[in-house]
Amino acid sequence: MPSQNPLVSDRLVDFLLFEVLDTEALLTLPAFADHSRETVGLYLSAARRLAREVLFPAYKPMDEAPPRFEDGRVHVHPAMRALYPRLVELGVLNATRPPEVGGQKLPLTVAALASSYLMAANLSAYGYLGLTTGAARLIESFGSDAMKEQFMAPMYRGEWTGTMALTEPQAGSSLSDVKTRAIPTDEGHYLIRGSKIFISGGDQDITENIVHLTLARIDGAPPGTKGISLFAIPKLRPEGDRLVPNDVHVAGVIHKIGWRGLPSLALNFGEEGHCRGWLVGEPHRGLSYMFQMMNEARLMVGMNGVATASVAFHEALEYARTRPQGRPAASKDPSLPQVPIVEHTDVRRMLLRQKAIVEGGLALLATCAHLTDLAEHAEDAPARRRAFLLLDLLTPIAKSFPAEKGFEANALSVQVLGGYGYTSEYLPEAWLRDQKLNSIHEGTTGIQSMDLLGRKVPAANGEAFMALLEEIAASAARARAAGVEPELAQRVEGASMAMREVTLHLVGLGQKGDVEGMLRHSAHYLDLASTVVIGWQWLNLATAARAGAASNVRPTDAPFYEGIQCAAQYWIRTELPRVGHLSQLCRSGEDSYARMQPDWF
Known part of the structure; x- marks a missing residue:
């Protein structure tokens, strides 16, 4: 069935x-x-x-x-x-x-x-x-x-697959410490020697070849990220009209708790001294090139987070609608039939929180995709620039929010199923395992928080951040005009102003040279910004739902629009108040974990 x-x-x-x-x-x-x-x-x-x-x-x-x-x-x-x-x-x-x-x-x-x-x-x-x-x-x-x-054509045709090979065992997320070597030759290629780890899809038996887009350091290159170049390294290299082994070897398979259908591998390049790689673009610009794939991958991870929370939410919703258990709280008659657990208020609380996370997250990822389209194809240059700035600013949030809050949503799905949820016979436990990786790969949440506050917010004198505040103000104006409850628009605007004030304070610390003080609470700042941005998304959804309810002629759509407005109310009234606490924490200079010494643990 x-x-x-x-x-x-x-x-x-x-x-x-x-x-x-x-x-x-x-x-x-x-x-x-x-x-x-x-x-x-x-x-x-x-x-x-x-x-x-x-x-x-x-x-x-x-x-x-x-x-x-x-x-x-x-x-x-x-x-x-x-x-x-x-x-x-x-x-x-x-x-x-x-x-x-x-x-x-x-x-x-x-x-x-x-x-x-x-x-x-x-x-x-x-x-x-x-x-x-x-x-x-x-x-x-x-x-x-x-x-x-x-290389590109067979990948787009589906004949070959591709990977991104960045991480090395000794470097982790610190790409400035990449040691894989690229030795120039007179034949138009480089000889590659080194090891990579956690390479998703790094080997498989479904296509004839795999191309690894790999970061390596040309012999004699400057230290740090400025000395990194990008190479295309095929598992099998073309020689005439045939493919021959290219000295790319699987050193081991990583045994993951989730994402089990996609292998994660340790790879060795050049064990036998004849692994060939071809330079992509110019020397020493590899990291700037790779950021294209990394940013696309971060949005893909964000969508994975939303999708993994979504499938679990719908599984929990169906279970709650069909699982009879207990009776209404006011009922004193044990002979009455049991009711589906969705009738219990606390179950609806858990389901509504999942809905708010899933649908708010999906709206954010759709917004980022829309901004990508405009950044590339809008007909005037100012519109393209504004879309690019907003996209760049929102990417760390779009990657992290679905992963962090999505994990919470997945845990709630397990909770709705109760004891059945805590078994491998039912799927929610598998999706919970899958979700955890999304806060780790393509830059951990901590890395995203430092990227947001340390780079994206102050970039171009805060132009992107100011554009976001303008978008939120415009959304509030549209919400009021559409007849959305004025309090909801007011709360979103108020939260955005609180975000503005704490941002000015923290960026000011950085401008005075106190970078540690600026970034000490970057994780809390990311949480704060995510909460505001999802509030903005829910205000947009509520506005569209209000307009749809006013003009729609299909009675079957009425529950959908009501559900959107109820979820918007939930997020704005129950989550946005956290912004005040997070703002105070970021401004306070609270230094417990900065002061904590390794030997004190």
């Missing part, structure tokens, strides 16, 4: 696309001239079917039988041999890319929301393609024509 879990709400996705973000206006841009609401609908329908009918049934078997390392190579779950070509056929690899590289030039706003279904259904299966797209995009952006033909 097919699962009752929709993975992601179709009505919510359509609402975001056509009532909140006005995708029809986006489709009028010349870049998207080949698309219409009809083609958008066709792509979404195909993604929904594939996710629900093909990917989701394979999730549990893939979780229970992770990849094996045998005879020198990694063997993934057999289901991937059927899933991978179906995802390629859908167009996942190059849906947003131009026709010149075989793409459909679909707006990222559409493609990102379509991907939420695929991730919710089977995040590991989607991971192979998400990484491949990012790797191919690097070569599309910075590689030579020859590299595009040799």
